[in-house]
Amino acid sequence: MAEIDPNFPYGLDRPRQVRGLAGIGMLAGVLTLVAAVVVDVATAEAVVVLLLLATCIGAFLASALMFRTSRTTKIRAVDDVLDGLELRGDERALDLGCGSGLLCAGLAVRLPAGDVVGVDAWVEHHLQPNGKPLARTTLHAAGVKGVHLRTGSMRELPVEDGAVQLAVSRDALSLLPGPVARDEVVAELLRVVRPGGRVALLEPFVARDLAARLTSAGFTDVTVGPRRWSLMPPHRLVTARRP
Numbered sequence: 547m548a549e550i551d552p553n554f555p556y557g558l559d560r561p562r563q564v565r566g567l568a569g570i571g572m573l574a575g576v577l578t579l580v581a582a583v584v585v586d587v588a589t590a591e592a593v594v595v596l597l598l599l600a601t602c603i604g605a606f607l608a609s610a611l612m613f614r615t616s617r618t619t620k621i622r623a624v625d626d627v628l629d630g631l632e633l634r635g636d637e638r639a640l641d642l643g644c645g646s647g648l649l650c651a652g653l654a655v656r657l658p659a660g661d662v663v664g665v666d667a668w669v670e671h672h673l674q675p676n677g678k679p680l681a682r683t684t685l686h687a688a689g690v691k692g693v694h695l696r697t698g699s700m701r702e703l704p705v706e707d708g709a710v711q712l713a714v715s716r717d718a719l720s721l722l723p724g725p726v727a728r729d730e731v732v733a734e735l736l737r738v739v740r741p742g743g744r745v746a747l748l749e750p751f752v753a754r755d756l757a758a759r760l761t762s763a764g765f766t767d768v769t770v771g772p773r774r775w776s777l778m779p780p781h782r783l784v785t786a787r788r789p
């Protein structure tokens with residue numbers, strides 16, 4: 547199946563957290579060294595050194611895995627999810643929180659006779675670099691055509707009623723401020739996805755919650771996939787059908 551070109555940078559997800567974890571790792575590393583000098587390692591206080599060392603390793607590891615997710619594994623995961631949707635090639639699709647266009651690129655190569663709309667509010671601390679001109683440049687450089695980028699919130703989608711047969715998203719709904727916002731997005735999905743259309747959301751933190759909200763809103767065939775450990779934080783795929 548067609549693949550997304552892995553040679554284009556699709557941005558660093560959650561840059562604050564990646565840097566924050568690296569900072570914690572560094573601080574814990576320095577404290578480990580200081581504690582190793584100050585503490586008598588033959589006493590019970592050595593536990594402090596071990597705890598600091600574990601924090602240092604854990605924080606650096608999490609930061610490195612998040613970086614790896616942004617550089618490589620999210621591209622593979624998105625390819626896998628889009629392959630699993632078994633698209634005909636003429637659908638009209640929407641990507642919520644499209645960022646630099648990773649899912650838009652994957653959809654565009656699979657929908658040669660279709661149409662792709664990407665919506666994003668371009669929040670800088672959710673993805674770096676982020677912005678409509680950057681997404682346009684990335685998609686152009688990747689040789690992807692036929693993607694329409696729109697600025698707006700997924701809580702109030704700049705998309706007409708019943709305009710799409712498929713709505714997808716990755717690591718964008720988990721960044722919403724709370725359950726009220728997630729309900730607003732689900733209501734918007736109900737509005738913009740035409741009857742019989744599908745929803746596929748690859749999300750790290752709120753997959754089960756989204757599945758429950760989709761079910762309450764009347765979506766059918768709601769499924770929640772297993773955790774995908776190749777991604778940090780691990781994501782689950784939620785799929786549903788618009789009644």
Ligand SMILES: C[S@@+](CC[C@H](N)C(=O)[O-])C[C@H]1O[C@@H](n2cnc3c(N)ncnc32)[C@H](O)[C@@H]1O
Binds near residue numbers: 559669672717
């Ligand atoms: C971690 S990035 C993921 C980008 C893209 N989905 C991907 O997989 O590479 C999250 C994106 O969601 C966008 N976003 C966050 N809140 C949003 C909102 N309320 N409406 C639209 N976009 C939003 C951010 O601007 C950012 O581009």
